[in-house]
Every structure is written in structure tokens, then in C-alpha cells.
Amino acid sequence: MLTNNTREKLIKAFLWLSGLIIVAILFIIIAYIAIKGVSAINLDFILEAPRRAGKEGGIWTTIVSTVYLTLVSLLIAVPIGVGSAIHLEEYALRRSWFANLVNLTAETLAGIPSIVFGLFGFVFFVIFLQMGWSIISGSLTMAIMILPTITRTAQEAILAVPAEYRENSLALGASKWQTISRVVLPSAVPGIITGIILSIGRAVGETAALILTAGSSLGMPGGLLDPARTMSVHLYILAMEGISMDRAFGTAFLIIVLIVIINYLANLSLCRMSQVSRQI
Amino acid sequence: MKYLKLKSENIKVFYKDFQALYDVNMDIQEKRVTALIGPSGCGKSTFLRTINRLNELIEGTRTEGQIYLDEEPIYEKDRDVVGLRRKVGMVFQKPSVFPMSIYENVAYGPRIHGIKDRNRLSEIVERSLKAANLWNEISDRLNSPAARLSGGQQQRLVIARVLAVEPEVILMDEPASALDPISTSRLEDLIGELKKNYTIVIVTHNMQQAARISDYTGFFLNGHLVEFSRTDELFVNPRDKRTEDYITGRFG
Known part of the structure; x- marks a missing residue:
């Protein structure tokens, strides 16, 4: 029989080990990619356009495409996502049929595999709307994919804003929209940023x-109607077509770096905008 | 000079099927403090919130009867609620400062009502903070976050925020219930000063407080206004047996 004390220690050790495993997995992956990738990376690799299908040259065009496509996706999805979240939390009657429908739709959208969105985007944007393979087709498709995440996180963030803020603002004679735009949304910004960061990760990582x-x-x-290859797509093609594993790892490493940079910038700019940084 | 600032006529409030107030009639005098007392759930806060039509924020609430502000009915279809709430400010139980600087909190009301001129805003902010007896303590850190103030300071900041809108009536819903005794006594002093310029209606669960600061007192029980009279009369010579039982501490 184990004494209570030993059992307590065993459980503690197990829990500690679980935490360690998570950290180790992340560390090993990043270290592995960094070690394999760093040798391929130099300034030319970052700043030169690819030549011979990526066998030579750098990956500059794919970096630009990734940033371009991600930004356009966000420009489309954030206003719609935050807008529907505001509608659901502030305007819609609880449990109205429309609110239920929007919620259900957002949940369903979140569960659909990305390749299905890709197929839809291909048939609808690329062919039917004749946008062709382009930044705009890709961004619209990505926007649909990240919409549920943005809506959900914005909804939770808005819900978490204390009801007293609204009451106080309305009691001061503010209109509903003044209350939402000046008190509720600024307080919800950190939560909304979380959704945007998750979405950036998804957009930068999307391939199929x-x-x-x-x-x-x-x-x-050059413009919204031009086709583009993002870094993840480039990585996939480099690896699958056996073009260059070294360069695939180099690209993978830069994807991680890019995500870190974009997240940091998103945080910084949105905090500024809402003035949250100097209030908390 | 007495002037009838607010008059409620047969006010009834329903939350879905539940009736929270039954035919409340009350005359509220200008530049006086009117206290509303009674046990929890008696309807005193609900009545307070009929005066700035705040009950309608809750889905399923219905109000019948009429309230007159300066003889004008406030329950009218085309009544401008924003204008009403500008004239009738409210201080809530829990001091709830917005997550902004001290300055921005006070400037919030004037800004939403269209004042953009910086000098004028600064003037209003200073005047309001002085009127709320907060200026001396915080005049050197107007740009620091309001959330860093103590509870008592936050409550006075909320009052300054209300004063900045230049209301005529101030509703207070148990404004001292979250405050320590020292902050409470400062708040009571402040109410005494404010009544020179404003009509104040205050809900309190503290009978000594009602007796100390108010000129008129209304006693609510189960949604009925049981008794309403001058504070000294109500506490010394209650007409109703239920009022007497309550103020002598037999229930509540």
C-alpha cells in the first residue's frame, strides 16, 4: 500500500512530467527546424526571388504573398466577424431564431475541413466569379475559414465586458452605439486580438x-487579381516534389519567425488603437 | 421655495409575470434629498430606475403609469430617452469606472454630448472633480488609469462623471454599500453639498444614513410604497405599523 504522502508525490511527479513533455515537444520541433533550417537561411534566401522552381534563389515573393494574403483575409473577416459578434451579444434578443441560426452556422463553419473550403472557393470564386487563381480568391476563401474563430472570440470578449459599463454609459445619456464603440469594444480588444492571432496562424499555415x-x-x-504562392504552399511543394529539403526547412523556420512577428505587431497596433496599453 | 421636480403617478413595473411595483405615487421636491428605504427586493431600486427609464434595458420589463419631470411626462412614445438621462444622472451601487484615465472618465459624458473643444472639456473636468471633492487628491495625475483609485475615490469619480453632464436630478442606488466608514462619511458630506444644486433621490439599506442625509423618506415593502413623508416625521412618528416595525428593527 502506498501512503497518502507517496501517492501525493507520485501524482505531482506525473503532472510535472506532463508539463515537461509539452514543453519538450515544442522545444524539440523548433530546435530541429531551426538546426535544419538555419543553414539554408541567409539574407539572400530571405530577400531574393526564387529561381528554377525554388531550387535556387530565395523565397521573397512567397513571404510577400503570405503577408498580402493574410492581411486581405483579415480586412475582410475582422469587420464581418466582429460585426456579427456585436449583433449577437448586443442587439439580438437572446435565443431569437436569427441569433441561434448565426451561432449554429458559425459552429458548423468551424468544423468543416479546409480542403472543402478550398473546393468551394475554387468553384465559386476562381471559376464562377472568374477571379481566377488570385490573392482575392484565396483571401475570400481564407476569410470564410477564419470567420468562425473571429466571431466566437469576439463574442466571448464582448460578453466578458462588465454589464455595469453599459449601464453607466447609458445612464450618462450615451446612445447604444456610443456605448458599444466607446466603452464595450475598447474593453473587448484584448479578446478580439486573441481571435485575430489564432486566425493569422491559420492563414499563414494553410496549404490545401x-x-x-x-x-x-x-x-x-502585383495586385489582388494576381496569383500567389504563400510560404506554406511553397514549403509543401519544395518537400513533396523533392526540390530541396534544406530549403523546405529554411522556409518552415521563417514561417515560425513570421508568425511571431505578425502576432507581436497585431498586439502592438491594436493596443495602441484602443488605448488599452496605457490604461492597464 | 418648494418646487415639485418629479412626480410619479401610479407607477407599476412588471418583470414578465412578476409585478415588482404597485401604484407608486410620490412627489419629489427640488434640491432636496429623498431617501428610499426598505428590505431587499422591496422595489426601491426598481422605482429609482423608473426615473431614468433604465429598467427598459432588461428584456421583458414593462412599466405602466407616469412620471413627470418638471411637469413633462417621461413615459411617452417619442420621448427622447438620451435627453432624459442627461437631466437625470445615476450613481450605482458598485463604483464602476471605465477602463480609461481619470480625465477621460469625466470627459466621457460631455464628449458623447458633442463637446470637442479641449479647453472647455478641461474646464468641465476640473469643475466636476472639484464639485465631487476629488480634485485636490488627484489633480496631479489626471492621466493615470481610473482603476488605480481607491473605492471611495472611484465612487466620487463616478459622481464627478455624472456632474460633468450637468444633470438636474441625481439618482443614487446604495452608493455607499461598497465603501468603508470613512469613505461613506465623506460621501454623505458630499451629498449634503450637492443638494444645494441638485435634486437627489437615494436608495439606501442603511436607515441611519437615510435619517442623517435625507429630507424626505419613502418606505417600500413588497412593491408598495407604504409610507412617504418628511424624514423627521417618518422616523419619529411613523403612521403605518409596518414602517414602525421596520425602523425599529423588527424585520428587514
Whole structure:
């Protein structure tokens, strides 16, 4: 028989080990990619356009495409997502049929695999709307994919704003929209940023849906109607077609770096906008 | 000079099927403090919230009867609620400062009512903070977050925020219930000063407080206004047996 004390220690050790495993997995992956990738990375790799299908040159055009596509997706999805969250939390009657429908739709959208969105985007945006393989087709498809995340997180953030803020603002003679735009949304910004960061991760990491909608052209996209190859798509093609494993790892490492940078910038700019940084 | 600032006529409030108030009639005098007392759930806060039509924020609430502010009915279809709430400010139980600086909290009301001029805003902020007896303590850190103030300071900041809108009536819903005794006595002093310029209606669960600060007192029980009279009369010579039982501490 184990004494209570030993059992307590065993459980503690197990829980500690679980935590350690998580940290170890992340560390090993990043270390592995960094070690394999760093050798491929130099300034030319980052700043030069790819040549010979990526065998030579750098990955600059794919970095630009990734940022471009992610930004356009966010520009489309954030206003719609935050808007529907505001509608659901502030305007819709609880349990109205429309609120239920929007909620159900958001949940269903979140569960659909990305390749299905890709197929839809291909048929609808690329072919039916004749947008072709382009930044705009890819961004619209991505926007649909990240919409549920943005809506959900914004909803939770808005719900978490104390009801007293609303009461106080309304009692001062503010209109409903003044209350939402000046008190509720600024307080909800940190939560909304969380949704945006999750979405950025998804957009930067997406492959299948983007091959179908944005194409895999290695050229530099000049406008919304140009095709583009994002870094993840590039990584996939480099690895699958056996073009260069070293360069695949180099790209993978830069994807991680890019995500860290974008997250940091998103945090910074949105905090500024809402003035949350100097209030808390 | 007495002037009838507010008059409620047969006010009834329903939350879905539950009736929270039964035919409340009350005359509220200008530049006086009117206290509303009674046990929890008696309807005193609900009545307070009929005066700035705040009950309608809760889904399923229905109000019948009429309240007159300066003889004008406030329960009218086309009544401008924003304008009403500008004239009738409210201080809540829990001091709830917005997550902004001290300055921005006070400037919030004037800003939403369209004042953009910086000098004028600063003037209003200073005047309001002085009127709320807070200026001396915080005049050197107007730009620091309001959330860093103590509870008592936050409550006075909330009052300054209300004063900045230049209301005529101030509703207070148990404004001292979250405060320590020292902050409470400062708040009571402040109410004494404010009544020179404002009509104040205050809900309190503290009978000594009602007796100390108010000129008129209304006693609510189970949604009925049982008794309403001058504070000294109500506490010394209650007409109703239920009022007497309550103020002598037999229940509540």
C-alpha cells in the first residue's frame, strides 16, 4: 500500500512530467527546424526571388504573398466577424431564431475541413466569379475559414465586458452605439486580438485551400487579381516534389519567425488603437 | 421655495409575470434629498430606475403609469430617452469606472454630448472633480488609469462623471454599500453639498444614513410604497405599523 504522502508525490511527479513533455515537444520541433533550417537561411534566401522552381534563389515573393494574403483575409473577416459578434451579444434578443441560426452556422463553419473550403472557393470564386487563381480568391476563401474563430472570440470578449459599463454609459445619456464603440469594444480588444492571432496562424499555415484558390505561381503578386504562392504552399511543394529539403526547412523556420512577428505587431497596433496599453 | 421636480403617478413595473411595483405615487421636491428605504427586493431600486427609464434595458420589463419631470411626462412614445438621462444622472451601487484615465472618465459624458473643444472639456473636468471633492487628491495625475483609485475615490469619480453632464436630478442606488466608514462619511458630506444644486433621490439599506442625509423618506415593502413623508416625521412618528416595525428593527 502506498501512503497518502507517496501517492501525493507520485501524482505531482506525473503532472510535472506532463508539463515537461509539452514543453519538450515544442522545444524539440523548433530546435530541429531551426538546426535544419538555419543553414539554408541567409539574407539572400530571405530577400531574393526564387529561381528554377525554388531550387535556387530565395523565397521573397512567397513571404510577400503570405503577408498580402493574410492581411486581405483579415480586412475582410475582422469587420464581418466582429460585426456579427456585436449583433449577437448586443442587439439580438437572446435565443431569437436569427441569433441561434448565426451561432449554429458559425459552429458548423468551424468544423468543416479546409480542403472543402478550398473546393468551394475554387468553384465559386476562381471559376464562377472568374477571379481566377488570385490573392482575392484565396483571401475570400481564407476569410470564410477564419470567420468562425473571429466571431466566437469576439463574442466571448464582448460578453466578458462588465454589464455595469453599459449601464453607466447609458445612464450618462450615451446612445447604444456610443456605448458599444466607446466603452464595450475598447474593453473587448484584448479578446478580439486573441481571435485575430489564432486566425493569422491559420492563414499563414494553410496549404490545401490556397493551392486551389490562390494557385502556386512563384511570381511577385502585383495586385489582388494576381496569383500567389504563400510560404506554406511553397514549403509543401519544395518537400513533396523533392526540390530541396534544406530549403523546405529554411522556409518552415521563417514561417515560425513570421508568425511571431505578425502576432507581436497585431498586439502592438491594436493596443495602441484602443488605448488599452496605457490604461492597464 | 418648494418646487415639485418629479412626480410619479401610479407607477407599476412588471418583470414578465412578476409585478415588482404597485401604484407608486410620490412627489419629489427640488434640491432636496429623498431617501428610499426598505428590505431587499422591496422595489426601491426598481422605482429609482423608473426615473431614468433604465429598467427598459432588461428584456421583458414593462412599466405602466407616469412620471413627470418638471411637469413633462417621461413615459411617452417619442420621448427622447438620451435627453432624459442627461437631466437625470445615476450613481450605482458598485463604483464602476471605465477602463480609461481619470480625465477621460469625466470627459466621457460631455464628449458623447458633442463637446470637442479641449479647453472647455478641461474646464468641465476640473469643475466636476472639484464639485465631487476629488480634485485636490488627484489633480496631479489626471492621466493615470481610473482603476488605480481607491473605492471611495472611484465612487466620487463616478459622481464627478455624472456632474460633468450637468444633470438636474441625481439618482443614487446604495452608493455607499461598497465603501468603508470613512469613505461613506465623506460621501454623505458630499451629498449634503450637492443638494444645494441638485435634486437627489437615494436608495439606501442603511436607515441611519437615510435619517442623517435625507429630507424626505419613502418606505417600500413588497412593491408598495407604504409610507412617504418628511424624514423627521417618518422616523419619529411613523403612521403605518409596518414602517414602525421596520425602523425599529423588527424585520428587514
